Amino acid sequence: MAKAAILSYIKRDSFVHELTGTTKLIFFILWSVASMITYDTRVLVCMLFMSVVIFKISKIKIKDISVVLGLAAIFLIMNNLFVYLFSPEYGVGLYGSRTVVLTIAGPYTITLQQLFYHLNMTMKVICVVPVALLFIACTDPSEFAASLANIGVSYRIGYSVSLALRYIPDVQREYHNISQAQQARGIDLSGKDKLFTRMKNSVAILLPLVLSSLNRIETISNAMELRGFGKNKKRTWYRLRRMTGKDWFVVVFVAAVLVIDLLVTFWDGSRYYNPFL
């Protein structure tokens, strides 16, 4: 059966893969904070450059994650579009000057300031996306729960993430089987029928799928309890890896990035770098 996974662990041999899950999680969090806080173009350009370098190091190919990248791009375009529609003069207010490039209609003019604001906003997102995707694509799912617990998240939450990962392939296979059997009973799910009929028909697959998933949940929760899950406040992890020199280096690096980011951004008392002065 063809694999339908949109985004999952991709096993490669790279520096990013060698880092522990905890390191990657910390990196991801601090990196996101850093890019969220700043609107300083100089900082963003540097971070964008680093993002691309990290992506290269990870040996993950663009085509491995093309679907998600596509979705992210669509989201980004929509975001830009709506920001412009609702406040086309936001950049003007921010940067305190107004240089009109083009007048469209009514209140909608394109100003240099607004364009610059959009550029910064886009860069912020582009800084984070590769790092977020790498965190998922380069972290062994087995380490997911352990690394979440390691930074203080309750292991129950971490484990539910892990269980979901465990069951996604099973449920996909089951969906496939059920849908074939239902098609044999004349329930068509291909494009031939009307949308409403198709929606009604997909219920014929979802009901058995939900019921059998409920059964699964009962079995797994029994199995987990019988083996002592939830007994203690803490638990240890078979697949947790210890932080090595490399990991500390990366953590210190990302912390430094955040500090420099804060310093540069707030040096002149504003989050925005203003080239229009």
Place this chain on the structure above:
Amino acid sequence: MSTPIISFQDYGFQYMAQAEPTLHHINLDIYPGEKVLIAGTSGSGKSTIGNCINGLIPFAYPGEKTGVLLVDGKEADKSSIFELSHTVGTVLQDTDGQFIGLTVGEDIAFAAENDCVVQDEMKQIVDKVAKLVDIDHHLDYAPHELSGGQKQRVSLAGVMVEEVKVLLFDEPLANLDPAAGRTTIELIDTVHERTKAAVIVIEHRLEDVLWRSMDRIVLMNEGRVIADMPTAKLLAGNYLLEHGIREPLYLTALRYAGVAIEEKMHPEHVDKLCLTDAHKEMVLNWYQKQKALIQQQEAGEELLKVEHLTFGYTPQKRNLQDVSFTIHKGEMVSIVGRNGAGKSTLAKLICGFEQPLSGAIYMAGRNLSGDTIKERAANIGYVMQNPNQMISKPMIWDEVELALLQEEMTGEERKKRVEETLKVCGLYPFRNWPVSALSFGQKKRVTIASILVQRPQVIILDEPTAGQDYHHYTEIMEFLKELNAQGYTILMITHDMHLMLEYTPRAIVFSEGKMLADTTAAHVLNDPCLVQAANLKETSLYSLSMACGIEEPQTFTECFISYEKKEER
């Protein structure tokens, strides 16, 4: 004897959601190091006993109890599920569902993780138990990369991480093919020898469990202990048949031949059986008499024909390679082989779920290659293993009617068709019931009815009796036999050797995508090469006929089956 590790004293239990108690006045002691088999039909209360021992009752399934249950000297319901898990290790029935970790190593370590064992120590423990159950070369494997038997090893290792005093197996054979089942029983025996833990096996497949010796059998029926005695003594009596459990085949054969089963004959294993010359004489005489009565059936006209069928999910690997056979009208045929041998793939190709790389399928002489899934469904019905995966309507009538709603017919016609089908399937009295009120076997009937309503000529069933006890097995199979007698042609994918023998004269054997044999079921089970290739195991009738000096075990098996059919009538 020492003090029992588990002691039921006049124990009774009633689930909160149920009107009647499930267990009544149970008195049962299990001692350290014992090996006990708890047998009984579905609904006899045998699984409930298991749940009481491991603490799922009352901690996960609340209810009301009477009497006392002591586990390792402490009252079970005043303890906790966690505390009990240090004493009792439970291997559940569903090998796949109880696999918690993403890999074998993690799954084995699960209990130790919860116990906050430090990582280095944990790795040592995992390596040790993995070796003990012989899964140490697969520590990085994901569950879907393992066979059923291997998953069971992992579950066993997972509970052995704690040094438990009792190992509890809830229907360990339910999801395994015969060869894997046999290995599991051997594994349980080895683990018992090495750990000296008490072993409790809950199972209705008696002969398979007795492949290795059990000290005692506890027979349950309707929530009560009917018999609790050494294996040999129980087998010598008539308890099993009376309570819906199939006794070992060799014993049935002996009874047919008129031999009275006694304790001193060592009836617990076919290889240990002590038969006198007089006994052997009786078997031989019976055999000669029956042999004369066997008749050959004539084949009907050609219905489904498969020619040089080849298929692969990926270009490199062939899941089916050059398969050809013909099914005649009115036949009932088994398709056997180990998991991944290509049986299900074949069914999918016939139904049109997948398209072959080469070769063709003919239905009554017409090539099906251009037909869609729906068009084929008019002639070929496919019934999945698990009825819960097929039923998509809450009411029986709606479920059976579903396929007809897609066809153009008047409401009157449709109503008539559904009524007829429900009558054929014995579901007419339940037509306005909700599906959820039915038992597993009845749900199976509903799924078969929902296929039959399309009036197909061939029905393909995937493991129609998996996990069913003798009673429900017989119920489902007799129903299929009736349908067969009405002219439906039936193909069954199965692991159940007895089903093959008893109900399908013909069997097609697959191994690694190739068709190995197309012959009689009795022949398959008496040919050691085929038995091994298909992950089956030879029946005990084979050993019995050898012991009695009968040189044609295959004919002996055929005699047994035809005699059994006559007996039932």
